[in-house]
Amino acid sequence: MVTTLNDARAVAETVTDPELPMLTLADLGVLRDVSEEDGTVMVTITPTYSGCPALEAMRDDLVRALREAGYERVEVRTALRHAWSTDWITEAGRRKLAEAGIAPPGPAPRRASGPVPLTLRPPASRVRCPRCGSPETEEVSRFSATACKALRRCHACAEPFEHVKEL
Template sequence: MIPVTMLDAATVVGQVTDPELPMVTLAELGIVRDVRQDGDGVLVTITPTYSGCPAMETIRADIAGALRRAGFERVEVRTVLAPAWTTDWISETGRRKLAEAGIAPPGPAPRRPAGPVPLTLTPRPSDLRCPRCGSADTEAVAAFGATACRELRRCRACREPFEHMKEI
């Protein structure tokens, strides 16, 4: 067990990877909102990528386990839903790691008006590039990939399929 004096809680939490996207840390993904350390106790605040994310139980357990292995006795992981997470919170390092793993990172999140969100039936125009060859000539194959926050696409230039993390 690493003594608490050797690693601070934020460093420990910053190394925990996402269970569905193990190439990025939770901090790079932007879901770690706050880490407060008080002696041997830690309070971590996280926001899910969406409110129904099935990985949240695993994420909380991974954070708590990493902190306990680092010597923290008292660990609490709180989930907050407001403000809602947005793909704009993914760090540049996280975006680079997604692309290196063959997942097209999201572009800028759509700006939402205050109040009710109008329903639109036409897809947003996209300058999405293939993470393998860089071509912008891509097409959607399926609205959902391995998880609800990703879609399956294909590059018309290199013909390779790839996933795209949707903008939220």
């Protein structure tokens, strides 16, 4: 039976994201903390956005993995402060996205605190094709399979691909 907090963290770090299964929640930066309180393993996660439909699956997968590892009492908490940012994706996570044919995000836009400004135009950032590396790509749709991704097309190799949007 697993009994140390470091082991609990190691187990939690293996749980994959339900929408991007090539990434663990740790790779994605969603796994924020693993602690112990009165014999209960407490896991804190921050979803990629507050309405993320994968949040329930993340919670269930964490509880299942930790219970299978021998932790009987597990609680998963959601922290919305500070808001998740694509800057929290690890270098390994960015590499795994590219290897899966999904363009990783660039640096998140820097904003002052307060309301997020609404823009009606797609961002002007250059996104490299994860297949051929060309920067000559265009956004086809601001939304893809999930709200966190956009659909793009490469002008060089003509392949469509997804891009994790900078947040």
